[in-house]
Amino acid sequence: MIKRRSFLKKAVWSATALSATSLIAYGFNSLDNAREKGLFNLKLSLAQWSLHRQFFDGYLDPNDFASIAINTYGINAV
Structure with missing residues (x-):
């Protein structure tokens, strides 16, 4: 049986890896476009x-x- 701490650690690492991969693939261009359009003027x-x-x-x-x-x-x- 998997322990809770081990499960949470693996889940966090997996979520980080998935989000980093998508950010590298798609995110940087969209962040630059958003910055140019002024969407970060909060x-x-x-x-x-x-x-x-x-x-x-x-x-x-x-x-x-x-x-x-x-x-x-x-x-x-x-």
Whole structure:
């Protein structure tokens, strides 16, 4: 009977080998095309809940969340 650890190790190695093979065969060209088309221009957003401890403790004012996100973290999508 195969042990769980041995099975997981073999499964991870197999998945890595399969994905690496497909990336080598097809992926690099498609990654370059995606980069040229601007598909990697991702924008981050910040949820107000991310700072809930500071808000509840009184260190920050929830009404200033937008300015905190822009000025402190450089994130302008809230």
